[in-house]
Amino acid sequence: MKQLTTAVVGCGLFGENHVKAYCAHPRAQCAAVFDLNPDRAKEVAKRYGLKAAASLEEIAGDKAIKAVSIATPDFAHTEPALALLAAGKHLLIEKPLTTSTAEARRIIAAAKKARRTVMVDFHNHWNPPFLALKHRIDAGELGKPVMGYARLSNPLSIPFGMLSWAGRSGPHWFLLPHVVDLMRWLIGRQKAIRVTAHARREILKRRGADTFDAIQATVAFEDCFATFETCWILPNGWPTLIDFQMNLVGSKSTAQINCTEQGLRMAGPRKLQTPFTAGLLDAFGVPEGFVIMPIYHFVDCLLDGREPVVTADDGLAATQIIEAMVRSIEERRTVEIAEV
Numbered sequence: 001m002k003q004l005t006t007a008v009v010g011c012g013l014f015g016e017n018h019v020k021a022y023c024a025h026p027r028a029q030c031a032a033v034f035d036l037n038p039d040r041a042k043e044v045a046k047r048y049g050l051k052a053a054a055s056l057e058e059i060a061g062d063k064a065i066k067a068v069s070i071a072t073p074d075f076a077h078t079e080p081a082l083a084l085l086a087a088g089k090h091l092l093i094e095k096p097l098t099t100s101t102a103e104a105r106r107i108i109a110a111a112k113k114a115r116r117t118v119m120v121d122f123h124n125h126w127n128p129p130f131l132a133l134k135h136r137i138d139a140g141e142l143g144k145p146v147m148g149y150a151r152l153s154n155p156l157s158i159p160f161g162m163l164s165w166a167g168r169s170g171p172h173w174f175l176l177p178h179v180v181d182l183m184r185w186l187i188g189r190q191k192a193i194r195v196t197a198h199a200r201r202e203i204l205k206r207r208g209a210d211t212f213d214a215i216q217a218t219v220a221f222e223d224c225f226a227t228f229e230t231c232w233i234l235p236n237g238w239p240t241l242i243d244f245q246m247n248l249v250g251s252k253s254t255a256q257i258n259c260t261e262q263g264l265r266m267a268g269p270r271k272l273q274t275p276f277t278a279g280l281l282d283a284f285g286v287p288e289g290f291v292i293m294p295i296y297h298f299v300d301c302l303l304d305g306r307e308p309v310v311t312a313d314d315g316l317a318a319t320q321i322i323e324a325m326v327r328s329i330e331e332r333r334t335v336e337i338a339e340v
């Protein structure tokens with residue numbers, strides 16, 4: 001059986017999921033991991049029986065490695081992506097593709113020059129409610145998209161507990177790429193035309209993370225419009241790590257999805273909890289769920305010579321819309337997407 005030899009750059013919040021997926025896929029093998037924190041890289045490497053590379057250059061120079069996952073922080077995707085593309089590697093990049101439209105275009109240009117595949121890990125394309133809705137939309141049940149709404153937020157425990165680099169990102173880069181990409185996908189990847197956004201930047205800044213507390217933005221697409229909301233200031237008493245909802249109104253019907261709760265409630269002595277159940281599960285020793293499935297898809301596409309269903313162009317589109325939101329907030333005006 002033909003196998004794909006892979007590596008993972010970035011062993012933090014999400015990188016280990018990529019290692020886990022590559023080690024479980026029957027057509028893949030993970031050869032090495034790299035992280036700027038060598039102790040973390042060694043810890044993950046030991047857990048899965050891999051090599052902890054001493055540098056990004058070591059990964060790039062290993063001719064056996066054909067594909068690499070980049071799971072570094074939001075703001076740190078471009079440099080490793082360009083170096084690895086120059087070395088001839090295919091890439092699976094965690095969302096967002098980049099936090100700059102100009103940098104996203106550089107990655108796409110480098111991928112075309114190297115004739116290599118770049119996929120962005122927008123894993124909600126595999127999230128069952130959204131996948132089911134997409135099938136119904138494609139079957140014509142919604143009709144023509146008219147208006148959309150999507151909200152994805154976190155409690156304070158994310159920027160002040162889970163992320164050491166929260167001040168260099170924000171809910172706009174950590175969360176909005178998911179819902180911006182989802183909305184584009186559901187409405188047929190319509191082109192965004194203009195953005196009007198508002199934000200507050202006070203609570204997190206006072207606590208040491210100089211980023212947006214909350215953002216609300218309206219995006220006009222070619223033939224419909226959508227409102228997006230995100231924040232990082234939900235109280236830590238919130239029973240789950242997310243507040244995730246989406247509505248879509250069409251000419252024939254309307255759809256509503258609430259992913260905040262995923263079917264399991266647990267009440268202990270302190271508070272009610274609603275843990276994640278669908279994203280990542282250990283199914284009798286095999287990792288399953290919509291977090292893992294796009295990584296499997298990436299492997300299969302490369303080995304079978306197919307283009308992934310989520311591309312670098314999708315990553316560029318999401319980054320461009322979010323950058324337009326930031327510009328709208330900073331300049332207090334509506335921003336045309338063509339300006340970004």
